[in-house]
Amino acid sequence: MSRRPGFVLEVDKSTPPTLFWDGEGFTLETLPEGSRVIYAPEPMKALDDPYGAIRHALLNPLGDRDPLPALLFAGMKLTICFDDISLPLPPMESPDIRQMVIETVLDMAADAGVDDVMLVAALALHRRMTEDELRHALGNRVYDAFAPHGLLTQHDAEDPENLLFLGQTDEGEDIEINKRAATSDLLVYVNINLVAMDGGHKSVATGLASYRSLRHHHNPHTMTHSKSFMDAPKSELHSSNWRMGRFIADAGVKIFQIETTLNTDTFPPSFSFLQKREWEWNLRDRASYAASSAALGKVPPRMARQIFHSIKSPHAMTSVQAGEVEAVHAVTTENVWAQQGVDVTGQTDIMTLGLPYICPYNVNSIMNPILVACLGLGYFFNLYRGKPLVREGGVLILRHPTRPEFHPGHHPSYIDFYEQVLTQTVDPVRIHKEFEESFATDPWYIHLYRTGHAYHGVHPFYMWYWCAHALEHLGRVIIVGGDPVAVRRLGFSPASSMNDALEIASDVVGPSPTLTHLHAPPIMMADVH
């Protein structure tokens, strides 16, 4: 049977209630007649022979790059960098794509007699991965071969000994990246492109950079002028990364980029109803929904969190391409859109979203209120090309518990950002001006980032900046079912039910608004005409 594309449903009397994610749970909502529900395209077929496809890509590179074996030689310094725990979401079933690609690269390096090989997790300012997480991403074979010898490292953006300042772009952007990577004869970057904004020059220019570099594109000005992040030509964030990436290439850093795409087969069979259209739910789907909803409703949030974070996604690789960064990324982006794109006609007054339990920065952790804001306004709001799904001045309604809970080890500066910054202002520009530097240079946050598993002190600021475009665009943000104090702290309006939210929204968009629900995850991107 052929794969069905994405679908825009118009709700009528016969439409069953629509599934909304609600953090570590889900619920069914009856949307007003005439509402639209956007469903993701069905998963593309997985590559039959992923190892073979990887090998083929490495031997047949795109753009101005020789096949990988031709770039490998005895005595060279080879550094293999890879995306961190933030990708993919949820973490995929073993073997992880990174493992498959890196094993293949290492086989070729061994064939070429390369001895000096180092693996670097491209953390940017993210938290360090645990041994279990590294083993899952790389496989035991790779981990055991490298980690015990200190050859598996995690990028440390605060280690002056292992950072190299390369210079400034024409726009005055400082470029400071991982020294080992920058001084290698070849830098192989292994990417997982979950969405269109991943990869390209952003891989090295962001993933291996320091705060000194990152501050040039992770700021309110750049984020506000990125429309959208999924549409690189219209993203100032990407423009900055592209300038930096080209500068890095011109500085002599030779990069062999490997990018991969995934299908939207996001949840295991026990939760398959989550990626089905409700009217197509069979008896088993309904039973699964009823049983899981009832069970999740009875367990404490902590246990529900553990249950969900144990999920490994079955999503599979749909493409792999390698070679020169920009040539590779152009093909990758097309492949991402082929899987995730849905044509949508016209904007909407109200956009609704059910936010799930996970985002890039709370894998095996807690989705705190700042991450809720970022997931809703920074990421899901930006899942468009052309125009935002919701019109300017429209309303975004999110569904999420938004509990004021934080992982103290992973998100220490988030706690202080929530208590000490958001209590004073929610304006990204003022936050950037008055508070960023003190958090970014705070010695305790730096200590925890370098030695523990904490996100960098400045990271919550970046999460807030991701929201800047949506904050500027929207007339109001409402969170249904969220902790009222936390929701207000974010500057949003709390609502106890979807009906209440629609009532509140009517103050902004009038009594008969158009409404569109993005039925994600699975991830999709709206091509709004």
Place this chain on the structure above:
Amino acid sequence: MSTLLFERSLPRFAAARIASSFGSGRGAGVGPLRLIDYDAPSLPGDGWVHIDPLLSGICGSDLATLDGRSSRYFEEIVSFPFVPGHEVVGLMSDDGVGADGQALSAGTRVVLQPVLGCAARGIVPPCAACAAGHVGNCGHLAFGHIRPGLQTGFCADTGGGWSTSGLVAHSSQLFAVPEGLSDADAVTVEPVACAVHAVLGAGIRDGDVVAVLGAGTLGLTVTAALTHLAATGRRPSPRAVLVGAKYSHQQRLAREFGATEALPPHQLPRAVRRNSHSLSFGGASGETVTLSGGADVVLDCVGSAQSISQSLAMVRPRGTVALVGMPGKVTVDLAPLWHREVRLAGAYAYGTESVPATEAGAKKGAAKSKAAQPAEVATPTFDLAFEVVAAHGTGSLVSATYPLARFEEAVAHAGAAGRRGSVKIAFDIRKGHTR
């Protein structure tokens, strides 16, 4: 004429203590406080006048007394029965002289500086503290021609503010209320004076990180005093004033009074750590338990075992913890104090402060002394308190007033002020004010 009289009664003390275990302020109804007809006290001697109270506040030390939780330390410097009420604005019934030596006519609105020092007690020569203007440190509180009592409101001979029959006050206790200040403003002058004294005695330096723990009347007035004294060049400007305030209205008021940040008390150590750029240790989870650095000065405006412990955990090595809120018998681990060489200081009442002169005074002083630094002048704490009250409108802290007849409700309200969105509760003794 009615008066709230506090008598010595061990059974009632016990009842009050038990009742207060259900919440501060619950002891008023069953404790030693009674509403009775009572004559105004007679004048103890020359220099004394009668005062008709207008408003009289209920303070934390009053609550501790009414709840039977006050330290036994005070037993020898209190005489029974007494009329509580030491935060007083009232009208003079007789002609007299103010603390500054100026003549005051009957009907003048005054606030009471309630400490009963050597001057009030007729002791000549005065003790060293009183001679130096530090009346709060008077060493003669149990001597002289009036019975023991550290302040008006704790002395059997003077009466107190919680009375329609009036009280007596010595000229050394009288400060005329400037025009423009409301009665509500004026009744806050005494706690503001405590705050001013605490701030000036804490050894704050330019650029310091100062933490204020608690945001009841004391914490908020300390915040206002910090802001005003720095703004007028009376004392160095802290880099950050971080206030631990339990309730949202307290956080709002603290910000209005100039706090850099006002946040729940359990978050205060995190804010101190961040603002002092110190490291932290005490848990693999990254929770702040004990700071390696910390605040230069912590002003503890609560005075509980928990607040003192938290203060010691937040202060930097060789920093200062000032106890502004009245503590009682507490159990505290002093290991951090010892190890970090922390200075633990009391901050009680008021007297005379040595502060740089105002602009005009500074020029005059500099001309005289030829010194580069502005001359310091001895200034009554109450004069500085009037400035703070006027600058910040601290009368807005008076959240509710009650007639004496509803004293049980008033005291219960004061005991639950924070929870009930209030700050300062006072008795309204003005004629015609019966609600």
